[in-house]
Every structure is written in structure tokens, then in C-alpha cells.
Amino acid sequence: MQEFKSFEIKKEEIVPLAKKMKENGHRLVMIHGFVDKEGKHVVNYQYEVGNCIESYTVKGEDTLPSISEIYDVAASWPEEELYELMGVKFEGLNMRGRLFLPDTMLEGQGHILVTPLDELRKKTLKEGE
Template structure:
């Protein structure tokens, strides 16, 4: 079984940590982001460390340094995706354009990501109790 560890860091610690991971030949597995219950941005960086996943989270920042200068395309796609769906910018990210949403997107009709308990409140009453 693999071990998982997540450590909260500041945005100022991100670049030195990422450089160390790259120097140690640690693979950037994926990055993801979400907005927590307090409305704060959270960006997670997941690295393969000897077969285990070691994650680092940066919480509460609207602007985070890009790690594309270190992890190139592995980081670029993730950073572009995160900043397209969240109110966050990656300093130094050279965006290639929108990945999913149209350029003229104004935020109306935005896809909402909600916990299952919240989504259940929107389910049509006539569908309640029906098996699929």
C-alpha cells in the first residue's frame, strides 16, 4: 500500500521546494486546485517520492509563482486549467489561451462543483426514489 502525506506550505516556499524535488528527480504527478469552505483558494502539488505520493498545498493565495520553468509542460497544463476555473493567477505562466471555456466567457452559466450533499438538494422531486 502506498503512503500519502500532505504538507501545507506558503507560496514563498513553493519555488525552492519544487527546485529541490526536480533536482532529486521527483516526478510531478499532478496538480489540482479547489476553493475550500471558507472561500480560499487551495492548490495542491503531488509528487512521486519513492513510489508514495507526497503533496504540498498552498492555501489562501490569489497569485502563486508558476513552476513551469522547472516542470515545463507537466505543470503548464495544470496551471492553465486551474486558473481557468478558479480566481487565481500563476506568476510567470505563459498562457496558451482558453483550454475549455470560450474566450468571451463572462462567468454566466459556469459549471458548479458542489459536494454530493448539496447536489442532492437540486435533484428533481419526481426522480427521488427511482433507480437508474
């Protein structure tokens, strides 16, 4: 059966961990993120280790090092997505512009995971006028 293990790590451990995982042949399944109830960013680096997902969580950081040098597009696309959805910045990430959201929702105007739905609806209505 599928298993899930969660660990908390510090920002400084992200790159060494990614290098170790890559050397050991483990796939980066995804980088997920959300904002906790205190308004802090939570970012999970999830690796496939056998039948288990090992989830390494970094809490409360607005800027993180990119691991796109190590995991290529498997990391750069999720990192771009996390910037768009919740405003986490990744140092060393070559941003291509927009990934999912309209151009008008970039640069702090969107970040839909941290913007209440009623505000997003007002914004959409205003743009449609």
C-alpha cells in the same frame, strides 16, 4: 501500497521546493486545486516520491509563482487549468488563451469551480438563446 502524505507550505516555498524535487528526480504528478468552505483557494502540488504522493498545500492565495520553468508543460497545463477553473493566477506563466473552457467563460465569467451550478446553467441557457 500507495501512500499519501500532506504538508502545508507557504507561497514563498513553492519554487525552492519544485527545484529540490526536480533535482532529486521526483515527478510532478499534478497540481490540483479547490475552494474551501471559507471561499479560499487551496492548491496542492503533488509529487511522486517512491510509492508515496507528497502533497504540498498552499492555502488562501490568489496569485502563485509558476513552476513551468522547472517542470515545463507538466506544470504549465495544470496551472492554466487552475486559472480557468477557479481563477488562480500564476506569475510567469505563458498563458496560451484557453485550455478547456469556451472563450466566453474566461476572464472571470466562468471559473466553474467557484460558480454555483444554477448560475452556470442560467449562463448556458442565455448563450443558447
